[in-house]
Amino acid sequence: xxxxxxxxxxxxxxxxxxxxxxxxxxxxxxxxxxxxxxxxxxxxxxxxxxxxxxxxxxxxxxxxxxxxxxxxxxxxxxxxxxxxxxxxxxxxxxxxxxxxxxxxxxxxxxxxxxxxxxxxxxxxxxxxxxxxxxxxxxxxxxxxxxxxxxxxxxxxxxxxxxxxxxxxxxxxxxxxxxxxxxxxxxxxxxxxxxxxxxxxxxxxxxxxxxxxxxxxxxxxxxxxxxxxxxxxxxxxxxxxxxxxxxxxxxxxxxxxxxxxxxxxxxxxxxxxxxxxxxxxxxxxxxxxxxxxxxxxxxxxxxxxxxxxxxxxxxxxxxxxxxxxxxxxxxxxxxxxxxxxxxxxxxxxxxxxxxxxxxxxxxxxxxxxxxxxxxxxxxxxxxxxxxxxxxxxxxxxxxxxxxxxxxxxxxxxxxxxxxxxx
Ligand SMILES: [Zn+2]
Numbered sequence: 001x002x003x004x005x006x007x008x009x010x011x012x013x014x015x016x017x018x019x020x021x022x023x024x025x026x027x028x029x030x031x032x033x034x035x036x037x038x039x040x041x042x043x044x045x046x047x048x049x050x051x052x053x054x055x056x057x058x059x060x061x062x063x064x065x066x067x068x069x070x071x072x073x074x075x076x077x078x079x080x081x082x083x084x085x086x087x088x089x090x091x092x093x094x095x096x097x098x099x100x101x102x103x104x105x106x107x108x109x110x111x112x113x114x115x116x117x118x119x120x121x122x123x124x125x126x127x128x129x130x131x132x133x134x135x136x137x138x139x140x141x142x143x144x145x146x147x148x149x150x151x152x153x154x155x156x157x158x159x160x161x162x163x164x165x166x167x168x169x170x171x172x173x174x175x176x177x178x179x180x181x182x183x184x185x186x187x188x189x190x191x192x193x194x195x196x197x198x199x200x201x202x203x204x205x206x207x208x209x210x211x212x213x214x215x216x217x218x219x220x221x222x223x224x225x226x227x228x229x230x231x232x233x234x235x236x237x238x239x240x241x242x243x244x245x246x247x248x249x250x251x252x253x254x255x256x257x258x259x260x261x262x263x264x265x266x267x268x269x270x271x272x273x274x275x276x277x278x279x280x281x282x283x284x285x286x287x288x289x290x291x292x293x294x295x296x297x298x299x300x301x302x303x304x305x306x307x308x309x310x311x312x313x314x315x316x317x318x319x320x321x322x323x324x325x326x327x328x329x330x331x332x333x334x335x336x337x338x339x340x341x342x343x344x345x346x347x348x349x350x351x352x353x354x355x356x357x358x359x360x361x362x363x364x365x366x367x368x369x370x371x372x373x374x375x376x377x378x379x380x381x382x383x384x385x386x387x388x389x390x391x392x393x394x395x396x397x398x399x400x401x402x403x404x405x406x407x408x409x410x411x412x413x414x415x416x417x418x419x420x421x
Pocket of ligand 1: 172
């Protein structure tokens with residue numbers, strides 16, 4: 001996922017070093033069985049296993065860098081694990097209101113959160129139903145807790161992978177189309193209401209409005225993802241580089257007792273504040289063609305010319321307006337994701353630091369004892385033993401791998417951007 005390089009660079013040196021550890025890649029069959037067990041425990045679609053972590057599985061001792069697992073794994077939740085779920089995994093029956101119970105959009109209820117109508121700003125926060133719906137913040141917490149418990153037990157491979165799943169939900173919430181049902185009333189089909197019978201009008205209004213908003217949603221997401229992968233011309237670089245300064249997560253961002261779920265809610269709240277700006281700017285920038293009858297990007301009917309959108313000189317002002325609002329949203333995602341990674345790694349990093357300190361103290365003690373013995377004349381020349389260096393890191397990578405705990409090899413980033421959402 002495009003966010004991981006920025007998340008990584010904002011972490012503490014200890015967390016960065018930890019994520020540079022290598023583990024053996026799981027064998028394909030083991031990986032499948034492990035996913036099925038996790039699916040059962042975490043309420044996922046067991047038949048929709050995400051793609052293997054390593055293309056060669058465990059052949060010839062293939063290795064993975066944890067940072068690369070974090071990167072690749074953050075796309076997993078859009079690859080089917082939350083789709084076509086049994087009813088028991090949707091106890092509040094939210095799928096019906098958020099994309100349906102079957103097919104790719106049936107994952108929507110877990111990837112979104114609409115906070116409910118705020119009576120102080122009913123137009124900007126309008127939604128049906130009027131109360132809060134969506135499970136994204138809860139899913140972020142469930143995955144982060146699982147991640148923390150696996151990491152603390154030493155299962156780094158699956159711990160980091162489930163941590164990546166948690167980041168996915170947080171990043172989704174930073175996207176105003178995941179936190180607001182109607183980013184701009186210009187994207188609605190209110191005219192359809194005035195038909196006879198009224199029930200037909202309402203149904204058509206809902207389905208046409210969903211189609212139009214979905215077109216802007218896809219357009220915004222694809223455009224932002226393309227621009228985030230640019231080098232120096234990435235228009236959001238200032239926010240991605242300094243997320244702690246640019247985000248608007250409120251007091252939770254610095255609270256010592258906050259949790260990933262609280263950060264996810266803070267992201268969703270800020271995202272909702274940004275929705276009106278991003279909605280209006282999207283309408284202006286992507287144009288009204290996305291509202292034309294029959295245009296349905298999700299179902300491959302119609303498309304946008306992204307190359308033109310990036311370069312057209314006459315769109316400069318509109319483009320800048322969209323970039324400005326998007327920039328804060330991306331800072332929110334990066335900052336909350338960084339906090340979540342630090343939260344999940346806290347115990348293991350403390351444990352590793354304590355073990356390293358104890359080993360250093362033991363080595364120092366031994367050296368002092370040897371020096372004392374030598375001073376007393378107890379050793380003959382050539383008898384002197386080498387002083388042992390303190391162990392650098394004590395946590396063995398899972399599968400018994402003991403390789404390169406402090407390897408600085410850069411992890412491979414995913415070859416292709418994900419386009420499932
Ligand atoms: Zn998603």
